[in-house]
Amino acid sequence: MKKIACLLLALCCGGITSLQAQEVAEKTIDERINEAISPVTGAITDFVFSEIQFTDEVAIPVILIWLLTGAIVFTIYLRFIQFRGFKHALNIVKGKYTDEDDPGQITHFQALTAALSGTVGLGNIAGVAIAMAVGGPGASFWMIIAGLLGMAAKFVECALAVKYRTIDENGVVNGGPMYYLSRGMKEKGFAGLGKVLAAAFAVLCIGGSFGGGNMFQVNQAASQFISLPIINDSFLVENNWIFGLIMAILVGMVILGGITSIVKVTEMIVPFMVILYVIAAIIVLGVNIEQVPEAFAAIINGAFSGDAMFGGVIGAMIMGFRRAAFSNEAGIGSAAIAHSPVKTKIPVTEGFVGSLEPFVDTVVVCTMTALVIIISGAYIGADINDGIALTSTAFATVIDWFPILLSIAVILFAFSTMISWSYYGLKSWMYLFGTKKSVANTYKLIFCIFIVIGSALNLSAIIGFSDAMIFAMSVPNLIGLYFLMPVVKREMNVFLTRIKNDKMPISAAQAAALEKEKAGKGAEIV
Incomplete structure (x- = not known):
């Protein structure tokens, strides 16, 4: 017909x-x-994704330079806070310095898992394999470096997300780059620029949520699902939309409940899938324990050598940084939306928590994947267009049933990514069109429809476009971060000073109020 x-x-x-x-x-x-x-x-x-030609064979994407520069600037400006504050970050996630009665909707741990569910996924499984197929083992070294630098970018954007969030009469939190760009820039005297940046970010985030955060995820999950031996001869092979419909119903059931419903799912799924994946990697590495030192040596040597020496190093570096940017989204601003509803009166505490994301996502999970692939040798001569299959082959050298486990992991990764990105897109949608329930439900319905469409079609043009929109989010976001990073540094210094003096941490605003009270009454700050 x-x-x-x-x-x-x-x-x-x-x-x-x-x-x-x-x-x-x-x-x-x-x-x-x-x-x-x-x-x-x-x-x-x-x-x-326009590029600057570095050599005849190596070109550097401008957007990658933009993201990497931001990460380096924040790292230096905050004096390597991602390392100095690592212990504090772990303590905060465990509940230290937290009051259950603080304003917000979710715990620090729930905020972390919600944000991780949007980043830990196909980038860790397929992205590492692709990076190594193109740039060799050395690419994974530069992925780790990019992840460590990205921790500082996450620190800044997550702290600002809490600092400039709004809480309505029902206790519902609205936060993220849209709010710190508009409210924070207004505070700095750039109200007009802030509104433009906020609106641009919101539009790009909505587009990214429908594409890279939705259609791409379900499309890859559907492909992996129908590749299972028990499925690939069934009628589902020609009817992927059925898989999409089931996923849409499951996603819809979760996102209708808002952020509290989303985090109840992510705080179960994310630890489970990360632990499951890491255990599988440990098993493979344990069986090949004698080869682990050689694998690390290959990573280090590959990072500083290669064909044509200089060109090989630059190629590995660019590929590592590029895949890390795709994986952890540091500087993009998306995670700041997930962190904004956290229960706290001290904005910078969520900066510490947010800095853990690139560490878990890129430094831990990606490194484990890289070691397994190096030991298996699966990356040599591999097809760069089939990263998931490459990773699957590497694990299957020890765990022959790993492809089944990987299929489950991919579906879980895709599901958790979709529910997180639905929240990012929803908050951006509501920023532009209002906070009425009907406005929110309209977005949720459209999002679920796109799940079905994404599972049935292979729209390469849309997927490439949506990836571009996600990376373009970093342009308005980083501009705002440069203006507002002194705010974060002030909050950070107050927090660290209080901790050093064995006092309960407070926000910069609370510290200023106490200083004013002290000046007026002659009382000591307690």
Whole structure:
């Protein structure tokens, strides 16, 4: 029926032959949609990922330089807070300095798992494999470096998300880059610029939530699902939309309950899937324990050597940084939305918690994946377009049933990513269109519809476009972070000084109020 309709439509158009009409009719829905939107999406994608040619063989994406520069600036400006404050971050996650009666909706641990659910996923499974297939083992070294630097970027954006959030009369929190860009920039005297940056971020975040945070995730999960031996001969192979419909129903059931419902799921799924994945990696490394030192040596040597020496180093470095940026999203601003509802009166505490994300996501999970792939040798001559299969092959060298475990992990990763990105997109949607329940439900319905569409179609043009939108979020976000990083440093210094003097931590605003009281009454700050 679809072919007949397309054929009649084509024949009704002047200047087209019956043969051309037949060719149009035989094209799939995916192909027709891709052809229609590719000129526009391709131009935008090329612009966002435009490159500076470094050598004849090496080009550096401008957006990567933008993200990496931000991470380095914040690391230096805050005097390597991601390392100095690591112990504090762990203590805060465990509940230290937390009062159950503090304003907010979720705990520090729940905020961390909600944000991790949006980053730990296909980037850790497929991204590492792709990086090593292109840049060799040394690429994983630069992924680790990028993850460590990215911790500082997460520190800044998560602290600001709490600092400038709003809480309505029902206790519902609205926060994230939209709010610290608009409210924080206004505080700095740049209200107009702040509004423009906030609106731009919100639009880009909505687009990214439908594409990279939704359609891409369910599409990859559906592909992995139908590849299972018990599934690949069933009718589901030709009806991926059924898988998408089931996922849409499950996602819908979770996101209808808001952030409290989302974190109840993520605080169970994220620790489970990370621990399961890491245990599988430890088993593989344990069986090949004698090869682990050689694997680490390959990572170090590959980071500082390679074909044509200098070109090889730069190539490995760029690929490592690029995949790390895709994996942990440091500087993108998305995670700040998940951290904003945390229960606390001290904004900087969530900066410490947020800094743990790139460490878990990139330093721990990605490194484990890299070691397994190096030991297996699966990356040598591998097809860079099939990262998941490469990782699966590497693990299967010891765990022959790992492909089944990986399929479960991919589906869980995709599910958790979708529910987190639905929240990011929702908050951006409500920032632009209002906070009424009908406005929120409209977005949630559209999001679930896109899950079904994403599972059934292979819209490469849309996926590339959505990735571009996610990375473009870093442009307005980082501009705001540069303006507002002194605010974070002030909050950080107050916190660290209080802890050093064995006093309960307070916010910079509370410290200023106490100083004012002290000046007026001559009382000591307690």
